[in-house]
Amino acid sequence: MIAIGNDHAAVTLKNAVCEHLKEISVEYKDFGCFEGEKCDYPDKAKEVCEAVTSGQAEKAILICGTGVGMSIAANKIKGIRAACCSDYFSVKFTRLHNDANVLCFGERVVGAGLAVELVDVFLNTEFEGGRHATRVDKITALENK
Numbered sequence: 001m002i003a004i005g006n007d008h009a010a011v012t013l014k015n016a017v018c019e020h021l022k023e024i025s026v027e028y029k030d031f032g033c034f035e036g037e038k039c040d041y042p043d044k045a046k047e048v049c050e051a052v053t054s055g056q057a058e059k060a061i062l063i064c065g066t067g068v069g070m071s072i073a074a075n076k077i078k079g080i081r082a083a084c085c086s087d088y089f090s091v092k093f094t095r096l097h098n099d100a101n102v103l104c105f106g107e108r109v110v111g112a113g114l115a116v117e118l119v120d121v122f123l124n125t126e127f128e129g130g131r132h133a134t135r136v137d138k139i140t141a142l143e144n145k
């Protein structure tokens with residue numbers, strides 16, 4: 001299952017991403033917020049990332065105005081490697097090399113067409129492991145300090 005969450009600045013793009021996940025038959029849970037609601041991105045990042053760290057979700061997608069606030073908040077949570085990306089290459093390599101488990105982007109930055117491409121590469125690219133695993137382990141060590 002893929003967890004997805006957003007703040008009030010990103011309801012439209014979140015809906016477009018959910019529509020895409022439905023079309024490609026990827027199971028997801030939409031944690032909101034929904035049309036007409038307001039929420040603070042750190043609260044939503046916490047809720048959605050906890051779905052990942054608890055094992056309920058395999059990966060997550062967080063969307064706010066820029067994607068930056070969501071990624072800063074998400075990266076405070078132990079076990080989360082969130083990448084804020086608005087290009088294909090960065091998403092591909094953050095999966096291959098960083099084993100990113102959360103993808104963030106912004107409704108005010110990327111259009112829906114690009115966003116769904118970013119989601120596809122995020123979901124379909126496997127971590128390379130090997131020397132990259134050693135480096136990811138060092139990130140985990142930093143987190144455990």
Ligand code: RB5
Nearest residue numbers: 009064065066068069070
């Ligand atoms: C909300 O206005 C905006 O600050 C938020 O969506 C996000 O872009 C923060 O990083």
